[in-house]
Every structure is written in structure tokens, then in C-alpha cells.
Amino acid sequence: MNQAQFALAWSQYKKNICNGLSSLQQNGEFVDMTLAADGHFVKVHQVVMALASPFIKQLISSANCPHPIIFLNKISNATLCSILEYIYTGEVLLxxxxxxxxxxxxxxxxxxGLENMKSQSHKVGSTEDTVADDINEVCYFEVPSQSMDEDQTELDFENTIVSGDTKDIRIMVQNVYDDDIAEESLENDENLSFSQDVAHNSIETSAKPIDTKNVRVMQYTVSNQGSLQMILNRFLYYLKHTNRNNTRQWRCVDYVSGVKCPAHVITKDDIVIQRISAHTHPFHDKKILKKVRAGAIFSAIQEAEIEGTSMRKKTENNTQIDTE
Incomplete structure (x- = not known):
């Protein structure tokens, strides 16, 4: 004899879940991930961000650590607040x-819901995946954040990712090397008090292909003299060589210091294909944060090259003026 079954439905389920997640985020409860934008840090939940974006999900998976930190270049803190409201509540006023x-x-x-959205004559659709029709008010969603002061370097960074452009960048670069790499790497002693150990999830002890699944977790910057550098998993590398097949060999900037760090990376088309040897020193967090504050972080290698060329020209012009 079949037993009677009853279906129970929670009418306020979606509203309760959305409001609950938003409240947890604003109160900083159970957060396990940090987004950095426009000089501010915002703590969020990995599971919510992973559901909202397959790209961010891949970044989180590649970090393989309890509390990843992702730097969002070219995104203001106000825009990030609006995006988080959209992700946590499903709508936003703009x-x-x-x-x-x-x-x-x-x-x-x-x-x-935003990746393929198109606007027509400033008219916004009223579907579930679009923003609300009423766009005459300013975003009211408050996201707790904190300024990126000097003391922020003491944050417990389990891992740091600088978000990168997902477009393929294919451009040949010159084999640039200069003495200022050694000057920068001598600052490594400062980092000893900041990072005590080298994270095992950020290095490989032997040379082997890395399954990146087209996730770009590297970012680019330039040295004080304008030479091209790469940021990957909280470490800085300088460009050692570019092969004819467009593969690039990058060495840790501490290779030329007393540390003689043997770690180096091989990339092709902005994708890591090999990591060789482990780093023998702490992370380069302080150096990277200085470059972030200076606005010298780039998602595309071409942008870093342009900045490097500009810096070298300024140096040459200053040298000519001094000699005159």
C-alpha cells in the first residue's frame, strides 16, 4: 500500500537565501576570499563567486589555497560594489x-547574465539576467572594505592572484635585461619578516607541464629601468629569453642576488606551460604591492612593453640633459 506523501515548499526560500548571503558578506561572516580593486579589499565567499563566474571559478581552482586574493585591474571599487550586489541579490540599481x-x-x-548583455539606446531589458529598469538611482549596496595602507602588507595573504585579460596576446619582445634587477632583488631581506615560509602550492619542484586550462593568472609589470617583468603566484620574474616559437623564459628576480633562486617559468601565448625548480625565498608581496599602488600592473604584456619603452625614453632624455 502506497503511503501518502506531502510536498512542502518554502515560499520565501530564494529571498531568504539571497538576503542571507548578502548579510553574511556585509558582516564578513564565513568569507574565504578577497577581491582587491581601486585600493580597497573586499571579502567575499568563494562558492558564490564561483557560481557567478566560471572564469573566477577557474582562478580559484588554480590558486589551490584556503583564502585566495584576486587583484582586479581597471575596475573601480564602486563598480565592484555594484557587481557584488548583482551577484549576491540578483539585481542592482545603476x-x-x-x-x-x-x-x-x-x-x-x-x-x-552580464557577459553577453547588449544595451540599445540606453534602454535596458527587464529579464531576470539584466539590471533593473529603474536606473535613475545610485547603487545603495554597501560593501565593507578597507584602504590599502602600508599596514595592509601585514595581511595574511594565503595566495594572491592578479586578474588577467582573457584575450590571447601574441607579440614578440626583446631580450631585455638590466642591472636594476639585482638592485630590486637585494630588497629580499625585507620580505623575511613578511612571509615566513614558501607556500608549497605556489611552486613545482620539478619541470613538468602545467594544466592551466587556458586560465591566465599571470600579470605584467616593469622594473625601475623599464624592463619587462611577470607576476605569477606572488613571485616576480624577469624576461630572460624569447624563442622563435614565441615561448618565453622567465627567471625569478632573486636569481641575480645572493639567494641565487633557481626557479623559472616558461610561457607561451600568456599561458604557463612549465614551472622549473622551487623558489628558495619568501614571496615578493611587498614589491608587488608597491607596483600595485604605483599603477604599474598590466593585464596585457603589450601594455607593459609600452610602459617600459616610455620609461626608457624618459631615462635617455634625462641622461642627455645631464650630459649637456
């Missing part, structure tokens, strides 16, 4: 002047 910036940031981060 001013018309901020609409395009919001959509562009959503596409860059591959946020579901």
Missing part, C-alpha cells in the same frame, strides 16, 4: 553614466 562601465566589468569577469 545610474546611466555608470551603466557601460558596469557591463564592461561584468564581461571582463565573465559574470553570468
Amino acid at each position: 545610474t546611466l553614466e555608470n551603466f557601460d562601465e558596469f557591463i564592461e566589468a561584468g564581461r571582463e569577469l565573465h559574470i553570468q
Whole structure:
């Protein structure tokens, strides 16, 4: 004899879950991930961000650590607040002047519902995946954040990722090397008090292909003299050589110091294909944060090259003026 079954439905389930997650995020409860944008840190939940963006999900998976930190370049803190409201509640109120910036940031981060959104004559659709029709008010969602002061270098960074452009960048670079790499690497003693151990999840002890699944977790910067550098998993590398097949060999900047760090990385088309040897020193967090504050972090290698060329020209011009 079949027993009677009853279906129970929670009518306020979706509203309760959305409001609950938003409240947990704003109160900093059970957060396990940090987003850095426009000089501010915002703590969020990995599972929520992973559901909202397959791209961010891949970044989190590649970090393989309890509390990853992702730097979002070219995204303002206000835009990040709007994106988080959209992710946590499913809707957001925007001013018309901020609409395009919001959509562009959503596409860059591959946020579901925003990645393929198109606006027509400033008219926004009223579907579930679009922003609300009323765009005459400013975003009211408050996201707790803290300024990136000097003391922020003491944050417990389990791992740091600088978000990168997902477009393929194919460009040949010159084999640039200069003495200022040694000058920068001598600052390594400062980092001893900041990072006590080298994280095992950030290195490989032997040369082997890395399954990156087309995830770009590296970012680019330049040295004080304008030479190209790469940031990967909280370490800085300088460009040692570019092969004819467009593969690039990068060495740790501490190779030329007394540390003689043997770690180096091979990339092709902005994808890591090999990591060789382990780092023998702490992370380069302080150096990287200085470059972040200086606005010298780039998602595309071409942008870093342009900045490096500009710096070298300025140095040459200053040298000519001094000799005159």
C-alpha cells in the first residue's frame, strides 16, 4: 500500500537565501576570499563567486589555497560594489553614466547574465539576467572594505592572484635585461619578516607541464629601468629569453642576488606551460604591492612593453640633459 506523501515548499526560500548571503558578506561572516580593486579589499565567499563566474571559478581552482586574493585591474571599487550586489541579490540599481562601465566589468569577469548583455539606446531589458529598469538611482549596496595602507602588507595573504585579460596576446619582445634587477632583488631581506615560509602550492619542484586550462593568472609589470617583468603566484620574474616559437623564459628576480633562486617559468601565448625548480625565498608581496599602488600592473604584456619603452625614453632624455 502506497503511503501518502506531502510536498512542502518554502515560499520565501530564494529571498531568504539571497538576503542571507548578502548579510553574511556585509558582516564578513564565513568569507574565504578577497577581491582587491581601486585600493580597497573586499571579502567575499568563494562558492558564490564561483557560481557567478566560471572564469573566477577557474582562478580559484588554480590558486589551490584556503583564502585566495584576486587583484582586479581597471575596475573601480564602486563598480565592484555594484557587481557584488548583482551577484549576491540578483539585481542592482545603476545610474546611466555608470551603466557601460558596469557591463564592461561584468564581461571582463565573465559574470553570468552580464557577459553577453547588449544595451540599445540606453534602454535596458527587464529579464531576470539584466539590471533593473529603474536606473535613475545610485547603487545603495554597501560593501565593507578597507584602504590599502602600508599596514595592509601585514595581511595574511594565503595566495594572491592578479586578474588577467582573457584575450590571447601574441607579440614578440626583446631580450631585455638590466642591472636594476639585482638592485630590486637585494630588497629580499625585507620580505623575511613578511612571509615566513614558501607556500608549497605556489611552486613545482620539478619541470613538468602545467594544466592551466587556458586560465591566465599571470600579470605584467616593469622594473625601475623599464624592463619587462611577470607576476605569477606572488613571485616576480624577469624576461630572460624569447624563442622563435614565441615561448618565453622567465627567471625569478632573486636569481641575480645572493639567494641565487633557481626557479623559472616558461610561457607561451600568456599561458604557463612549465614551472622549473622551487623558489628558495619568501614571496615578493611587498614589491608587488608597491607596483600595485604605483599603477604599474598590466593585464596585457603589450601594455607593459609600452610602459617600459616610455620609461626608457624618459631615462635617455634625462641622461642627455645631464650630459649637456
